[in-house]
Structures are given as C-alpha cells and as structure tokens.
Amino acid sequence: MSELIKVGMADYKTGKNPSSLISYGLGSCVGIAMYDAVSKIGGLAHIMLPDSTQARSAENPAKFADTALPLMLDEMLRMGASKSRITAKIAGGAQMFTFANATDIMRVGERNSEAVKNILKKIDVRMIAEDTGGNYGRTVELKLESGIYRIKTIDKGEKEL
Amino acid sequence: MKLSAMQLDALREVGNVGAGNSATALSQIINRKIDMTVPQVAIMPLGDVPDVVGGPDAMVAGVYLRVFGPAPSSILFLLPRESAFYLVDMLMGRESGYTKSLSTMDESALMEIGNILAGAYLNSLSHFTKLTLLPSIPALAMDMAGAILSVILIQLGQMGDHALVIETEFTTETEGVKGHFFLIPDPGSLDTIMAAIGVKG
Numbered sequence: 001m002s003e004l005i006k007v008g009m010a011d012y013k014t015g016k017n018p019s020s021l022i023s024y025g026l027g028s029c030v031g032i033a034m035y036d037a038v039s040k041i042g043g044l045a046h047i048m049l050p051d052s053t054q055a056r057s058a059e060n061p062a063k064f065a066d067t068a069l070p071l072m073l074d075e076m077l078r079m080g081a082s083k084s085r086i087t088a089k090i091a092g093g094a095q096m097f098t099f100a101n102a103t104d105i106m107r108v109g110e111r112n113s114e115a116v117k118n119i120l121k122k123i124d125v126r127m128i129a130e131d132t133g134g135n136y137g138r139t140v141e142l143k144l145e146s147g148i149y150r151i152k153t154i155d156k157g158e159k160e161l
Numbered sequence: 162m163k164l165s166a167m168q169l170d171a172l173r174e175v176g177n178v179g180a181g182n183s184a185t186a187l188s189q190i191i192n193r194k195i196d197m198t199v200p201q202v203a204i205m206p207l208g209d210v211p212d213v214v215g216g217p218d219a220m221v222a223g224v225y226l227r228v229f230g231p232a233p234s235s236i237l238f239l240l241p242r243e244s245a246f247y248l249v250d251m252l253m254g255r256e257s258g259y260t261k262s263l264s265t266m267d268e269s270a271l272m273e274i275g276n277i278l279a280g281a282y283l284n285s286l287s288h289f290t291k292l293t294l295l296p297s298i299p300a301l302a303m304d305m306a307g308a309i310l311s312v313i314l315i316q317l318g319q320m321g322d323h324a325l326v327i328e329t330e331f332t333t334e335t336e337g338v339k340g341h342f343f344l345i346p347d348p349g350s351l352d353t354i355m356a357a358i359g360v361k362g
Contacts, residue, residue, distance in 0.1 A: 009211075009217070009311065009314065010207060010318065010322070025216075025217030025218045025305035025307020026307065027305075027308030027310075028308075048207075048314065048315050049319060059322050063318055063322070096304065096308055096309055096312050097225050097300035097301075097302055108315050136304055139218055
C-alpha cells in the first residue's frame with residue numbers, strides 16, 4: 001500500500017516501495033535518505049546534532065548523527081536491503097539566523113552536515129548527492145518507488161536529488 | 162524535568178505580567194487593541210514544539226533573541242507570514258494587504274518590534290526576579306516554523322529531549338494579526354528563576 005510516512009525531528013523511519021518517507025521543516029537539522037534500488041527499501045533520518053558523546057544526555061539515539069545512522073542501516077538490513085547496494089543522499093544543515101558574531105552553536109548546521117558525511121564513511125555507505133547549507137528551511141521526501149529525494153523550500157524552489 | 166503546581170503557577174504569573182507588558186508596548190506602537198491569552202507553561206518533547214504554531218512546515222516570520230545574564234534563555238516571536246505582512250503595513254502606514262514580500266526596511270521594523278516586545282517582557286521578569294537579564298540584538302528569518310524553531314531546539318537537544326515553553330498568543334481585535342511569543346529557558350536557568358522568585362519545587 002502506498003503510504004506517506006512522517007519522520008519527526010530527532011527520529012528515523014524505514015519503509016518499502018510504494019511508500020514515501022517525508023520530514024517537514026528542516027533547518028539546521030540534516031535529513032539523511034538511504035536507499036537500496038533493488039529491494040526498494042529505504043530509510044529517512046532527521047538528526048539534530050552531530051555527536052552523542054559530546055551531549056550531556058543521550059536518551060534518544062535518533063537525535064544524533066553518530067547513533068541514528070547505524071541504527072537505521074541495521075533496520076534496513078533486517079528488512080532485506082543489501083549493504084553493498086545502499087546509497088545515501090543528504091539535505092539540510094542550514095544556518096537560519098545570521099548574527100554578527102556567529103558563535104559555535106550558530107554554525108551547528110555546517111557541523112551537522114560534516115558529521116553526517118564522516119559517519120557515512122565510517123559505516124561504509126556511499127553518499128551520492130547532497131543539498132546542504134544556505135539560510136533556508138527544507139522539507140524532504142524520499143520516494144521509495146524510485147529513490148528520488150525531493151527537496152522543497154519556500155522561496156528557493158524545488159529540486160530532486 | 163518536572164514542575165510542581167506551585168512552580169507552574171509562578172511561571173504562568175511571571176509570564177502573564179511579562180506578556181502583558183509586551184502586549185501594551187505592541188498596542189501602543191500600532192495603535193490597536195491587542196488581546197492576549199493566559200500564557201501556557203508546558204514541558205513538551207522537542208519534536209512537538211512546532212505543532213504549537215501550526216506544524217513544522219507552517220510559513221512564519223521569526224524574530225530571535227538570546228537572553229544573557231544569570232538565567233540564559235531564548236526568546237522567539239513567531240508570526241504567520243500574513244500577520245507579519247499586516248504588521249509591517251500598519252507600522253509603515255501602508256494600506257493593509259500592500260506587502261507581499263519583506264523589504265530590508267520591513268525586516269528592520271519587524272526586528273525592532275521583536276526587540277521592544279522582548280525588552281518589555283524581560284523588564285518585568287527582571288523586576289520579579291531581581292536578576293539582570295539582557296537581550297541580544299535580534300535576528301530575523303522568514304521560513305518554515307520547524308526550521309526556525311530548530312535553532313532553539315538544537316541548543317536544548319544537547320541537554321535533553323524536552324523543552325520548557327512559556328508561550329502567549331497575541332491577537333488584534335479586528336485585523337488578522339496573530340503572534341506567538343516564546344520564552345525558552347536554557348537548562349538550569351529555570352532553577353535560577355525559581356530560586357529568585359522564592360518558589361521551591
């Protein structure tokens with residue numbers, strides 16, 4: 001059954017063709033889509049922070065890039081996806097507000113994107129496309145029928161990765 | 162994170178006076194009567210906060226300020242896009258419905274409004290607590306509510322999965338201006354505020 005599966009902030013979901021996975025209103029957060037084009041199994045993670053080891057509390061592993069991505073990958077493999085075929089596309093990591101003296105926390109979008117790329121390397125998943133940075137929000141949707149990752153914005157149009 | 166009934170009451174009262182001050186300031190600037198709701202004080206999961214303003218993909222203007230001092234916090238004034246347009250039309254003395262996108266001048270005007278609201282709010286909070294609380298210069302973004310709120314939620318996310326939100330809704334009597342004012346104390350700041358007003362858990 002074709003279904004639109006919503007992924008909230010600090011969450012991840014997996015699914016199969018013909019469903020789609022969608023996450024609304026990403027700012028500095030990063031949306032990571034993983035997809036196996038043969039089994040048409042995919043996952044979408046909406047992470048908020050780069051690193052669970054630097055945070056004081058780590059109750060929710062889906063909040064951090066370093067803990068969310070391995071968990072989502074495992075779930076996809078259990079559903080029948082093949083590790084060697086899984087590729088990733090990422091979007092988000094914007095800086096929503098500009099202050100004259102941008103502190104470290106203001107650059108969290110950039111740090112999130114960097115961290116996601118490092119984790120993908122570490123778990124050996126190839127990143128094939130990205131749409132990161134800027135100062136605007138994004139809504140992202142992964143179509144599990146085709147693997148198309150659609151990025152919607154308010155003023156910067158729509159694109160497909 | 163848990164609050165006693167007495168702490169919730171105290172926060173609601175502080176929020177009420179603060180928001181009352183802000184509403185009066187806004188009312189004087191635009192020369193319209195402003196109604197406000199009794200502040201909602203809630204501890205909610207981070208992911209639920211965008212639902213307060215109509216969901217993570219609702220189109221809003223957000224003025225964001227950091228609060229410095231012994232109780233660091235974030236202040237966010239969110240308006241639906243149409244309300245932001247109405248508001249700048251009023252401020253600039255233009256016919257209602259004129260603005261379709263914000264000029265640099267309109268953006269400054271909105272930031273100034275955020276500044277004044279935050280100042281009025283913090284004045285009364287400082288008065289209650291005898292803590293010196295100072296706002297940063299404001300920053301503005303016009304985008305999806307989830308994207309704008311994520312800036313604050315990410316800071317909180319390093320400490321936990323929940324946010325303490327003190328939220329008030331402003332509405333004008335006739336025109337469709339509607340706004341949400343959020344005070345989101347950093348983790349730890351709540352204890353400082355509570356101790357300052359002498360309410361124990």
